[in-house]
Amino acid sequence: MNEIKIAENKNVTFSNVISRMLEGVDEETIQKSAKMFESYLKKENLKPYGPVIVRDTTKQIGKEQTHDSEMLIQLKEKPESVPNPYSVEAEIRLENCLMARYNGPIDKLILAYSKMQIYAFEHDLTLGPVYYTVLTPSEEGDDFVADIFNEVL
Secondary structure, X not given: OOEEEEEEEEEEEEEEEEEEEOOOOOHHHHHHHHHHHHHHHHHOOOOEEEEEEEEEEEEEEOOEEEEEEEEEEEEOOOOOOOOOOEEEEEEEEEEEEEEXXXXXXXXXXXXXXXXXXXXXXXXXXXXXXXXXXXXXXXXXXXXXXXXXXXXXX
C-alpha cells in the first residue's frame, strides 16, 4: 500500500560508514553505484550491514542551488583507510529530525520529500540542508520502504 507517514523528534545513528559521491540520483545510477560498491567491498573483504543510505545535500551559492548526492553503506568494522573516491566516517549522529516513512514505487519517492517540506512549513519548522534516505526494497514486488531524515534547525 502506498503511504507516507511523518514523525517528529527522531534520532538516528549510522556507524562505520563508507561513502561515495553519485553522479546522478536516478534509479539506474543508484543501482550502478550499488554494484560498484558491492564489488569494492568484496575485493577489500569489507562486511556491510543494513540497507543503502543516500545523503543529499543542498547548497545555496548566491541565487543558485546545487545538489550533491552520496551513497553510504554501514560496515561491521571501520577500515583504516579507503582510496578515492571513497571516504569513511566512524559515526553519523542525527538528532531532532523530521522523518518520513515512505512505502511505494521508487519513482514516486519525491512525494515524501515534498510532504516533509509541507509538514515543516505547516508546523513552522526549519529543515537543514541535508536529507538522509534509508532505502529498503519492499517484500511486495518493486516497491521500496524509505525512511527519510532531516534535522530540524
